[in-house]
Amino acid sequence: MLPLLQHFSLSTTCHLLMKVLIYSAHEYERPFLTHAAQGKHELQLESRALGAATAELARGYEAVVIFTNDDASAPVLEQLQALGVRYVAVRAAGHDQVDSAAAQRLGLRVCNVPNYSPYAVAEHTVALMLALNRQLLRAQANMRRSDFRLDQLVGFNLHGKTVGIIGCGKIGGVLAGILQGFGCQLLAYDLYPNPEFVQRYGLRYVPFEELCATSDIISLHVPLVPATHYLMNADTLARCKSTAMLINTGRGGLVDTRAALAALRAGRLGYLGLDVYEFEKGRFFEDHSQDAAPDPLLEELLAEPNVLVTGHQAFLTNEALTDIFTTTMASLDAWAQGQPSEHEL
Template sequence: MNVTVFSTLAFERPFLEQANAARHQVQFYEAALTDQTAPLAQGALAVSVFGADDLSAPVLAQLWAHGVRYVLVRAAGTDQVDLPAAHRLGLRVAHVPDYSPHAIAEHAVALMLALARHLRLADQQLRANDFCLDQLIGFELHGKTVGIVGVGHIGAVLARILHGFGCRLLGVDVQPNPDLTQRYDLQYVTLPELCAQADIISVHTPLTAQTRHLLDDQVLGSLKPGAMLINTGRGGVLDTAAALRALASGQLGYLGLDVYEAEKGLFFADHTRDPLRDEAFAQLLTYPNVLVTGHQGYLTREALAAIATTAVASFDAWASGQPAPHEL
């Protein structure tokens, strides 16, 4: 099968090549898929895309016209894909939903610990030869109430980790998992109840029309004063403007982000020579109690290998006339 890979990141290509083992003819492009770059897929039966790619109806129609019949998203999130349009055209779409819940959950905990123990400020002080501890008094995770918004595969792993820390666990999900209640004493509650009780909230819900800006002024205003919010899910679940207002008022005491609602065109690229034109993002970075990482939660050797393996398994299935492992 001929495959065109868009938005190829340098660090992921070796994993994809190793998983493929020359079974499929693969053409890699660093460029994102857009209406301008869609002709690069001419002659390919399948394309592989990432988070920044444009899979709107017009682009999907172009892909179909160029002979593409299969689309593989190298990520769990598929909000950038117009699935109804893809299905109308006859395009088969698959994604990689379970590459490593451990990678994301562990990164969420890393953000929690870094914020709780002021590691960003501690590092800055030490590098300036300042070893005073006055501004570095933190808090322990043990005994804290942590609310998990979206208790799927990642949320379940996070629950297990935090149970080991001795945290009290709350969860919000459309499909409660009684096994987590039995194993980790996780209590399912409503979102308002979670916000009122949680010292720390970790977001792992997918981005849908219902969850976009789920965390808005009203929800953030209902948090315990000084609460910590961690988002390693999807950037659009959090209203950035509302978060800035909550930080300014002190209602939000700590904010850890691995995703950002306007990250397209910003993350995954070197902008050291470019001015930062995103005023909201620049404002976030001025807060000492905000820690932002550039969508690196998934970035482990294990996760990259799993993504590549699942991607190639999808191509194998389609080439043999079978459904891919995770078709939508």
């Protein structure tokens, strides 16, 4: 566990509008936060996540800023409200960690960052596809051992392959554009089809079952809600090609990890690329290299040669971080001035 990051006021030349506690803060965020804040708020960075045990730290603060794996469930929100917190800003697009109904009941204003460089996530998605397909991890490990054989490194052309995009919004649309450049055949499943994507990228909207059955690669870009929890499970995976590649850069809970691992081992799934993991809370974003008890399921995943897991870093680009903190600070500015945030939930 990282120590408490030092308290700092970003400027003394401007009027401080609001006292803000930023949970799950990391050093890589500091320069982007400093640039976006422009000295308008008194900020405290806290490396620990928001939860029942850390809510008390928000005493005396008007707003808290949280991230993906913070806990903003009803009991925690009740604690925050009792401590005088009035605003909760999620510095991410996904906000399933917030009990929105409880926030409304308690009179807490909540916002998120719905749009931040969809290119970052889409490009990382393609990076997972290419690294898995071309066996880059295995190839690099062989090189380090001076083993220059090409056995077990045969991949396939992306050109001409059918890629199914589940959730074709901003990120899915950018991904479609990238994959069009590779010469892929594009399918999409979305509750709200975008005719512009059909014309621009030549993709076809198809039923979910057809997408699963015909795609060589399936990429997930939907929010985590009750209807999408375990969207990819034993039954839906059984509908996929046995050679299919499944990529998830959305939310960990979209995939039943144990079912996916079983499908891989049984030869019913070809590849699995994850930037998110259903049990990542309390593990991702922190150094657990000295832990005596690692996550056994994650260890099993990482032991598979056709699995690649990254630690929820698809968003991690200069451009995306700039967008995230600029938008978050704009919401805090609006609230401090008695105005609604443009991105309130």
